[in-house]
């Protein structure tokens with residue numbers, strides 16, 4: 463069957479689709495011996511001989527890895543400055559793999575690697591809005607109203623960001639730093655860092671803990687593992703669903719509203735009188751519900767601590783004594799779930 467050349471090349475594991483386009487434009491690709499430089503060109507891999515720099519494209523076995531990238535490693539196939547690159551860590555892997563999207567040099571955490579260009583394309587295409595969650599340690603403790611700005615979308619130099627989900631995760635006892643979990647659906651350059659800079663709380667440490675419904679869990683830094691067939695299929699399904707949904711994000715977003723709610727719960731509330739009834743069950747459930755990309759709350763178990771009670775103790779700016787409502791969820795059910803390096807919902 464005839465297909466666009468860049469799609470064939472990416473599917474054959476030559477490189478990501480964008481890189482394949484560059485190869486075509488750069489005159490590196492030949493079809494039946496003729497160099498092709500037009501991006502729209504179609505070919506049939508069953509009939510045509512397709513070569514890159516004179517070498518026939520293979521039908522390499524598709525490979526999918528999840529890697530815990532340490533800080534101080536470049537997400538690229540080579541570095542002219544000789545710094546460490548992700549593939550330095552892939553001992554025993556002879557396939558030519560490339561990263562699915564990027565993490566900054568200083569960012570650590572979950573990075574997917576593959577030789578399946580279509581998979582990489584699907585998961586990184588802005589249209590597919592795959593959720594990515596980060597733990598961002600920032601200077602100071604952002605006020606709830608500042609986090610609201612991230613939640614609603616904030617103007618950066620390259621335009622408004624899409625709404626994000628944010629939740630207090632931890633605050634140091636002297637309130638010099640706090641850790642916020644943030645889920646975004648885009649993949650702009652240094653996006654999370656720029657978002658926090660925009661609210662004057664620069665990021666000092668950034669770690670990606672999930673991509674779609676795949677979680678880093680307790681995988682050690684610098685290690686990798688192969689994704690299971692189910693995990694690959696689930697990510698593909700998720701990206702396709704999100705791409706199809708008319709609102710774009712709705713296929714994976716709705717349960718996350720609960721996490722936004724957790725931040726809202728954090729706003730000052732009147733101190734309850736001793737006989738005040740505890741918060742309703744549903745309110746608690748909302749504050750402790752974690753995202754599951756399948757669209758189902760991962761857990762509502764950690765409801766023992768009424769969120770309103772915690773919030774009521776807090777001032778308008780969170781203190782380390784008054785635990786943010788989201789924290790119970792984040793350090794309780796959510797992290798336990800995140801501790802499972804396999805995807806949720808199985």
Ligand code: URA
Nearest residue numbers: 566569652653654655
């Ligand atoms: N946002 C950032 O700022 N950096 C990353 O590495 C990923 C997301």
